[in-house]
Amino acid sequence: MATRRDELANAATDYALEHGLIGLSLRPLAEALGTSDRMLLYHFRDKDDLLATILSTTSERSVGSLRELPAARDLRHAVLDLWRAVTTGPQQRCQRLYVEAAALGLFGREPYATAVRASNADWVSGVAAHFRRVGLSPAAARQVTLVVDATFMGLQLDQPLDSAAVQRRAVRDLADAVAARWGGRDQSGSA
Amino acid sequence: MATRRDELANAATDYALEHGLIGLSLRPLAEALGTSDRMLLYHFRDKDDLLATILSTTSERSVGSLRELPAARDLRHAVLDLWRAVTTGPQQRCQRLYVEAAALGLFGREPYATAVRASNADWVSGVAAHFRRVGLSPAAARQVTLVVDATFMGLQLDQPLDSAAVQRRAVRDLADAVAARWGGRDQSGSA
């Protein structure tokens, strides 16, 4: 059974996905959740603990949704599929929150820096697995992941600035470029 | 002559480049600048005005440094040169601050969203001009800019997570991929 803490963690995560992490204040959050700040601090040691829990919950959801991605026909489609996965449905907001957390971690702020570091490893290996499914070697998959993931992050940073069509165009360009560089079928990249 | 306001704007920008925007509080900032919060609010209408000024100052510095970029031999080198420009010297911190501001704008927070929107146009056209100098058509330059800029943003988001060597490798991969997609002249394999 889901403990009260888990319920609150999930609800708080939903709230954070909507409103972001930065202005997050215990009292408005608690009110939106139908409880009190007192209860949040009872179930979570302090605000940082709550934030870390939210980020870890978000990360679990993201990586979980990765596993539901079907194998793609080739590398080009793998890139396109991944973009669609991270920009549709609830996953979109998870990515946005992750980008926000990563930006907070840029200046070493805790608990963001640690939480981002923790979730990044899982995410990267999940994405790499997705690319390995089209025949890339582990090394090549890692390289593709690094480039593609960074580009996607950057595109999501610019999401309020560009139209969706412009972004789709950029993703197609990236998919073409990546396919041209790493080939559709197995090509072990040099280390 | 530089007015007192300009002096404060520059000093505040330096401080923000160091400490980030998010926790930025008037009193510690003023103390670091040898003045008082009262004075900051005298020279700048309110905190948002100060923040907008900081962001616009940062943007001017970034775009200005773009203009000093010499023309590259080919598209591949144009990508590599741009990476070096945005990751060395004081420019690195400007990028980091821009990424932070863009992340804040992700959730529509003001004045970040507006300021980022304002500076993005200048930045993108500057980068596109850099790519046009290696013979790309305006349309192609715009597409390359979109992809490369997004990737660089993403890489900078991950800067605390990856080693510099790993990031350089990703940039070389991106340069190869972009050169393969849009053709430059010279495109060789990995170094």
Add this chain to the structure above:
DNA sequence: TCCTGGATGTAGCGAACGCTACACTGAACG
């Protein structure tokens, strides 16, 4: 029945925040 211990509510502390009221200085100007 009493006791225990997790869960919850009320109230408030101390600190930091953005911002403002107000008095003062000193140089410029007629």
Add this chain to the structure above:
DNA sequence: CGTTCAGTGTAGCGTTCGCTACATCCAGGA
């Protein structure tokens, strides 16, 4: 000399913040 005004300092307002002290409630075991 008197006025003016940009610039500065002091003090504090009102609010919100994370967090805590403390009382209460309620279900389950002895």
